[in-house]
Amino acid sequence: MEILEKISSFVLPCVVLFIGLILLFGKGDFFSHFLDGARDGMKSAIRLLPSMCALVVGVSMFTASGAADFLAKLLAPVLDFIGIPSDIFPLVITRPLSGAASIATYEDIIAKTGADSFSSLCASVIMASSDTVFYVLCVYFSSSGVKKTRYALPVALFISAFAVVFSCVLCRIFF
Amino acid sequence: MLGKCFGVLSVVSFFFAVICHNTGAVCDAIVSGASKSVTLTISLIGIMTLWSGFMNVLKQAGIIKKLSRLLRPVLRLIFPKSFKNGVATEEITACISANLLGIANAATPLAITAIEKIQSGRKTDIASSDMITLAVLGCASFNLVPTTVIAIRQAAGASITYEIMFPVWICSGLCMVLGVVLCRILGKIYGDT
Known part of the structure; x- marks a missing residue:
């Protein structure tokens, strides 16, 4: 049963890893896309x-x-x-x-x-x-x-x- | 909706505070409730900022578009109007994917983004059927591993800990299906806006 918890604790780090790989190897300025999206998210949260x-x-x-x-x-x-x-x-x-x-x-x-x-x-x-x-x-x-x-x-x-x-x-x- | 809820809550609370002699406790609750809402919102700001940023990266990289094409056959049945008009399909896909992967804290910000996107093309303040379906799915929150509950059980020295996951999966799965079915039926009865 603990194995399931192990697997599920990998899901989030994997998603973040994937984002990191895109930032490293993607063609284009993906970090500014991150900042744009993040700014919008922050505004919605404050609302x-x-x-x-x-x-x-x-x-x-x-x-x-x-x-x-x-x-x-x-x-x-x-x-x-x-x-x-x-x-x-x-x-x-x-x-x-x-x-x-x-x-x-x-x-x-x-x-x-x-x-x-x-x-x-x-x-x-x-x-x-x-x-x-x-x-x-x-x-x-x-x-x-x-x-x-x-x-x-x-x-x-x-x-x-x-x-x-x-x-x-x-x-x-x-x- | 919130206005009416607040009205009902304040009338009922006043009534009971007087009867049960709890007026002092209610005074404290009003003040502490107001500051608690700030703490809650601030903790949400962090998650919202992070996931909206991630979402935009995945979107610009074209990954969500691929995922959305993959899940289209199923999601088309759950959110017919959005997928027919091609509105917010990527946002809905991202939200449902997070839900299915059991990343509950990502599902909330992504659902907010999706509802904002659907709303951006509309001029009314009445929720559309697809928005309601999304919200009801959010209420049946699916967690692959309910970590908080398991942690509390372990701390209390329970012998049954991880085993509760099976009934939890069945229960939230069925709630999601039932929620979608009810939403689709009511959407048909009341029509869409």
């Missing part, structure tokens, strides 16, 4: 700050106010019915909202139930196979000035809910 600020403040308020905990309690009967272990309810709420908060919740679950418990395994698969939906959508759309995202949020949230349910099913099959 993200205003919307990022609104999102992070909103999400921080939401978790600090106790609303996230309440939502987890509210959803508990539904999640219980589908067969999702009750220890991971808080993770189901924090995962789409915030990366840092969901890692903290995930570590709580491991500390509480042990790293090899069924709940921790489900939590691990959920952590690795879904992403912070709100953050991703905010980052993807805001630098290009797209404001109306139509069905993007509902579909993304549905997919992440599906990931939660399916992760638990897969853990039952695998472990």
Whole structure:
């Protein structure tokens, strides 16, 4: 299994090596192409700050106010019915909202139930196979000035809910 | 979308802060949230700068064009409009390739570039179907090896570490397929802009 990690740790250096070879042997001034592209990337990233600020403040308020905990309690009967272990309810709420908060919740679950418990395994698969939906959508759309995202949020949230349910099913099959 | 999200979050948070006596914590959260957004953006600036530079080198060297021709048969089905009109095909190809190689931190900057490119030829602020498909694919983030999760598990002394990769692959793979299918269906129903 470790061999896979070795292989995957080679992917990024290989891409960079490839770029380096182009810079060394390519005909033309490829480094100035790098600088041009990099400058554009930097500009798009800076344009993200205003919307990022609104999102992070909103999400921080939401978790600090106790609303996230309440939502987890509210959803508990539904999640219980589908067969999702009750220890991971808080993770189901924090995962789409915030990366840092969901890692903290995930570590709580491991500390509480042990790293090899069924709940921790489900939590691990959920952590690795879904992403912070709100953050991703905010980052993807805001630098290009797209404001109306139509069905993007509902579909993304549905997919992440599906990931939660399916992760638990897969853990039952695998472990 | 973000405006409405922020509105909902602030109303709900105020309501719960008063009921649960958490107003102090919410005050802290507002201030620290604002500065946290700067840290997040700054860390993103570095990755964005690097990958946009790399992207431009590969583009000028003609490599992405070759790759895009290679992946065209598949990507044409996922992003029909962009590939039909030849808009942002190279950017989309680069983003999907990074996603499939499991370089998740490259997928984000490349997706931003792709969406900017699609948007540059349009005059509306409504997302096109192809943009939404790209974003939904980004949400099902595929990682070849989920390093953060495995590191946390190893630190906690778990006996099952790398084995979680198989369910993770199946789960994110299925999420991606489901995401694309849903996006295509909804794109047909709502039409494109």
